[in-house]
Amino acid sequence: MPDFPIIDTHLHIWDMDRLKYSAFEGHPLFGKSYQIEDYQRDCGDVEVEAMVFVECFADFTETGGQYIDEIKFVEDSARRDPRIKGIVPMAPLEWGSRVLPMLSEMNANHSSVKGIRRIMEFDDDPRGLTLSPDFIEGVNLLHEFGWHFEINVNFTQMDIIREFVQHIPNVPMILDHCGKPGIREGALAQFRDDIRDLATHPNMWIKLSDLPPYADPANWTDKDLRPYIDATIETFGFGRTIYAGDWPICLQATSLPRWVETLDNALVGASEKELRAFYRDNANTFYRLGL
Template sequence: MPAFPIIDTHLHVWDQTRLKYSAFEGHPLFGHPYHVEDYRRDCGGLEIEAMVFLECYADFWTGGGQYLEEIAFVEEEAQRDPRIKAIVPMAPLEWGAAVEPMLAEMVEKHPTVKGIRRIVEFDADPRALTLSERFIEGVNTLGKFGLHFEINVNHTQMDIVRAFVKRIPNVPMILDHCGKPGIAEGALAQFRDDLAELAQHPNLSIKLSDLPVEADHRNWTEADLRPYIDATLESFGVERTIYGGDYPICLQATTMEGWVAVLDRALEGLSETELRKIYRDNANRFYRLGL
């Protein structure tokens, strides 16, 4: 384990008695609430200095959603564990400039809101959404409010991301879960090619998270993951690579401690300064935590 406290940039907490999450209904692992107390328990021996909450795909619909309600819920969680220092909610960026009043309310009334994630991976037509003029306008609007954008896709959609990032020149962005590479499919060559191109955009960082879930869940080995970890660092370097735990999604394939142990062994050759960047300092800067 790292010899210093780390920042976890990808925490989920949810409660089906407070908000509706149709995507989790009937799921054996996710079909019940997860609170910050569960996270604290499942961190085991990890020393976590701060956490960043990421939106949990709470139900939304044309013209509305549970965007502000989710923020309020997480703020209550943070009252019980003030290590939750930042919130990255969902917002309907596909509204284009019409999303500005909602973003203004988020920033003015909820100062821990640092960025926006709008999951396109599960959209009916990810390409049409992501490359639409209104969505591009909505993402670029984040710059007016000092917010960043988090990209959530899987490896079959990376060609969309390649085109998308060219349209977002100034807003800071981060690619969640390394773009969910096709580890189970053995798509390493594609992964390397995708990252080599994406890394050319200086406003894009990458979140080193969730790789066991993208492998064969319970049958993965460290040898399966290592080439993808190496390729991430080769393309983005220690300056733009940021650790994330992705609790409780990670529990499909590993534990919080187990994922960090894998990374520790993969990063053995790095200096303590470099490790601090990946596990803490880059996150502190990107999410403007002021720690």
């Protein structure tokens, strides 16, 4: 384990009695509430200085959603654990300029908001959504608030993202979970090519998180993940790569302590400065946590 407290930039918590999450209903692992106290228990020996909450795909429609309600739930959780220093909610950026009043409300009333995630991966038409003029306009509006955009797709959709980022010159962006690479499919060459292209954009960062589910969730080994970890560090360097746990989604394949141990093994030989950048300092900078 790192010999200093780390920052976890991808915490999920949800309350099924307070909000509606149809995507999780009936799921054997995720079909129940996960509260901040559950996270505290599952950290084990991992010492966490601060966390950033990332939205949990709470139900929404073409005309509205639980966007502000989810922020308020997380704010209540942060009163029980003040280590929650940042919130990345969902917002309907596909509304284009019509989303501006909602973003302005978030900015005015919820100071912990650091950026926005609008998942493209599960949309009926990921390409049509991501490359639509209104969506691109909505993402570019984040620049007005000093916020970033969080990208969530899988490896079969990375061609969309390679085109999308060309339209977002000024908003910082981060690729969640390394773009969910095709580890099980052996798509290492594609992964290297995709992230090499993304890394040419100076406003693009990458989140090294939750790779085990994309290998064999039940039988993955460090050896399965190592080429993807190595490629990430080689391409983005320790300057633009950020640690995250993705709890409780990670529980389908690993625990938080085992994930950190896997990264520790892969990063043997890194300097103290590089490790601190990866596990803590980059997160503090990118998410503007002021720690």
